[in-house]
Amino acid sequence: MWYEVEGFVRRQLREPAQKIITPETRLEDLHIRSDDADHFVDLFFLRFGIEPGDYDRSRYFPVKGPWPVRLVRKFTSERRNGSVRVPLTLRMLTTAARLGEWRTESVERAERR
Template identity: 35%
Template structure:
C-alpha cells in the first residue's frame, strides 16, 4: 500500500473498527478504549494494519499495549500470587497518532513511538 496519508489511515480505522463515517478520528484516540479493540480483536486489528500498509513490525509486542483475551483479575491473581510470576494489568496506551507515525516511518519502533513524559 503506497498511500500513507492520514486519510488512508482514517479510512482503514473506520473500516476495521466499524466506526461511523460521521465519527471523528483524532490522533489522541486510544486503539483499545476509543476504538474498542481488545484481546483477539486488537491482535487482528494490528495484524491487518501491518499487512494493509506494508509496515515492518519492528519491535512491536502485543503484550506491551493489550491484555490477552481473558486476561483479567482472576488471571492476574493466579499468575502473580499463585504462580509467583511478574504480572501487571497495566499496559502502555496505543494511540492513533502512534499508528500514524509508524505509517509514515514504515516501521514500528516502540521507543520512538512511545509518548514521552514531560
C-alpha cells in the same frame, strides 16, 4: 498519511463518518479489545507495509488466557519489562506507517509531543 490511517480504521471498524476520530483516539476508545487487537494490528501492518520491529502486544493490550494465566503473565511481564500497559493511539499507528516499521521508542515519543 493520517487520512489513509483514518480511512482504514473507519472501514475495518465500521465507524460512521459522523464519529469523531482524531490522532489522539485510543484503540480502546474504538472498542478494540485484546481478542480483536491481534487481528486488527496484523491487518494494519499488512495494509501499510509495516515491519513488526519490536512491537509487543502485551505492552498495549491485556494478556489473553484463563484468569490464572493472565494474572501470572501480568505480573511477570511488568516485572521483566518494568512497564505498565500503554494506550495505543491512532497517532502511534500513523507514525509506524510513516516509518514502515514499529519502533516502540519512536512511536511512543511521537505520541508524547
